[in-house]
Amino acid sequence: MNKRTEQIENLFAAGASRLLARAAENHSLTGETLIPRIRAAVGKYVLRDDPQAAPEVVKDFIDKLQADDLCLIVACEQGNQKAWGDLVERFSATVRSAARSASSNEEGAEDLAQSIWAELHGLRVRDDGKPAGKLAYYSGRGSLAGWLRAVVAQLAVDQHRKQSRLVQPEEDADFDRIIRHGQEENTWSGHGVAVNPELEISKKLAGAEMQKALAKSIKQLTAEDRLLVKLYYFDGLRLHEAGAVLGVHEATASRRLTRVHAELRQQVERILADQGWTKPETEQAFSEVALHLEADIEPLLATEGVLMKKENEIAG
């Protein structure tokens, strides 16, 4: 064991002792039982991105772990029945609430909530004879309630995927027609009466080129900016919600979005220039896009409403 590893291991041991001291209820755990969990958490969140992280960083990370929650989960994993009782008693409401959010009906929510406890405990058995449940994956970094919500949400997504693999129902063929109809009717460059077919085709091609360039430009944004664009435009979040996901204030998100608009426009212009577009052509194409999209916004919103309704029905 080299000096660095030894130093880190010492930090884990000392951190485990402090963690036990911080916990209101340590469930008769010892430092040794916590060290593997701490090691895994530090490796996952700190050492993976910075293998040479300073000891202070590691110590600080350990000291910010949720002592009570981590002790409870480790005790449950050790088979402590009292700890299990505590867990179910304290968090059954949280799990039910999360299940209701993830399911469209009460029955589905109840099934989901029940299956969560089974998932946590583990239906299979590991090599060491202990159940291979999800409890092993709680690091203590975030709150236990939040982690349980995340587990419920992931399980709901998995169940939804399994159900979606079933054959597409007959009635959805109608929905496909709605989508196709919407696409044909509401493509920005194709809306309205075509006075000049040649001009319309040209506009459609220009619009397609522009959208392609825009999609390419989005990929070239930084991860944070791309996430903001996805949250705001693709997921339909409000600015303050998108800001919350990014960990910034709504005003910051708004300013960032304005900057992203400018960057995207520059990038699109650059891409189109590489494809031989002149500056006036690009300007004109942008103006026409704005003109057509503004004119089309009403019918598009109406169709979007239908699509959303149908999507919700399917998800439910």
Add this chain to the structure above:
Amino acid sequence: MKQANNNEVDLLLRSLARGRNESALQNRLGSGGGNQATPDHLDADELNSYAEGVVPAPARARYMEHLADCDACRGIVVSLTAAAGTATRSAASEQKGGVAFWQKLATLLSPAVLRYAVPALVLTAVIGISLAMWQQRRQHEFIAQNEPVGSSTSTRPSKQTESPTSPSTSETHSTIQKRGESPAATELFKEENNLQDDKTRVAQGAGSRTGEIASSALTAKDAGQPAELNDRLELRPGYAQEPKAAAPAPAASTLDEADKSNQVAKEQPAKREDQERQRDAYKNTPSDEHGPNRSAAPNTAGALSNRRLDGLSAGRGGPSGPEKKNKAGEKAGDVETRTVSGRRFAREGKLWVDTAYDSSRTPIKVARDSEQFRALVADEPELRAIADQLNGEVIVVWKNRAYRIQ
């Protein structure tokens, strides 16, 4: 132009998102899968840690990279963030107590804060003390100027006729410096200050006398007739030449300082009234104190001293009577206006109204905490600046539309 460009990109993005959502929906229906392009999804612990904002920065950047491309994980994070936000708010409202106070105190007294706070505090203290001392000096001058002009008649004849201008020390300094005659005059100041230290009987009126001496020295210098300092001290004039009507009663300079102070204190209220009357008179008198005949103009000295009195009284308690009246008149007559983001607003009660607003038009009502408002300011950030800077309701005309922000 820039805003229009942004709007075009905004519309394009909306269009792109709509098309993508539709195709994603079709894919979901057709193949039964969502966005499966990213195989290594974040686990529940990572998703929750991200949503609660407790992930170290490098790991957070990595997760953002994934979330930007993974619809499923992003969806979970969005729901977890909403739940975590609610939980945090309720926890924060519960935890307003001793621990938070001590934490705040500890933060306030942390070395990182003190490193900057201590020098700032010292600097503030130095500035404050300097200001206080300066004020005190000015106050002494003020007391001295109220000293009866004829008080020294027995020992020093008035030099009013010789040097009608009797500017204060600071004025004299500045005058000297402006004229570029500072070396000799500065020497005079130094000598005079040394002499002052020796003269124990001249205490309270020192500042004023210094100015008087300097001014007479300056006058003498102008005339090319330097005089002996002791003579000047004895022959120093009163503070300012004042009209007869406002002239104070004479007092003996040989009185001891306590008696003199008491006398001055008694005379001050009446004196101030006189000075205010003088100021009124001065305002009606055309002055040319900056002109070449400054020292020769008999009224100018009074005007200068009155100006200084104006400054002093303004420093002590705001404008004098007539000024107060004028300001009150302005307040009553004028409408409060402000200019924000290039637009001018007039206040009508609690309402700020854009001066470009035509009252015949019906404004679009927008509540500040509404989604409509957020969308509006997202598109027009300058409207946010206006709404932020003007409290209460605001009617603003923006791009040929009138909005009433409530």
